[in-house]
Amino acid sequence: MKKVMFVCKKNSRRSQMAEGFTRTLGQGKVAVTSSGLEGSHVDPITVQVMSEIGIDISNQTSKPLSDFNPEDYDAVISLCGCGVNLPEDWVIREVFEDWQLEDPEGQSIETFRRVRDQVKERVVKLIAELS
Numbered sequence: 001m002k003k004v005m006f007v008c009k010k011n012s013r014r015s016q017m018a019e020g021f022t023r024t025l026g027q028g029k030v031a032v033t034s035s036g037l038e039g040s041h042v043d044p045i046t047v048q049v050m051s052e053i054g055i056d057i058s059n060q061t062s063k064p065l066s067d068f069n070p071e072d073y074d075a076v077i078s079l080c081g082c083g084v085n086l087p088e089d090w091v092i093r094e095v096f097e098d099w100q101l102e103d104p105e106g107q108s109i110e111t112f113r114r115v116r117d118q119v120k121e122r123v124v125k126l127i128a129e130l131s
Helices: 014-025 044-051 109-130
Strands: 002-008 030-036 075-078 095-098
Touching: 002 014, 002 109, 014 030, 014 044, 014 109, 044 109, 075 109, 095 109
Parallel strands: 002 030, 002 075, 075 095
Antiparallel strands: none
16 A cells, blocks of 8 residues: 655644545555654644535645655645745655645635635645556
């Protein structure tokens, strides 16, 4: 089973959405973790927009990338264009993508929902490619 790491600046919104979608839609196909260049907290609006579509991420936590070992992952996905700031070991995995999705922080709930839907679309494609 392939292991995926989603990385964002703070592991608060986009990477948490991606982790939730991958855990739900990729169950039994891929293993998933998310982290941030720095640890933070999971944005309550992110939890809300995910629960609107039946995915509960209320038990996910924000974790710093430094807690993990790049060799443990097959695919690394940056969601914020932060790929340029990642240590090289993370960028040279079997699959590396930089999705560069808008950060909904401080935006309207509609923006959160739009970003959520964009994350879902890409996660569905990623799971298909990896499994």
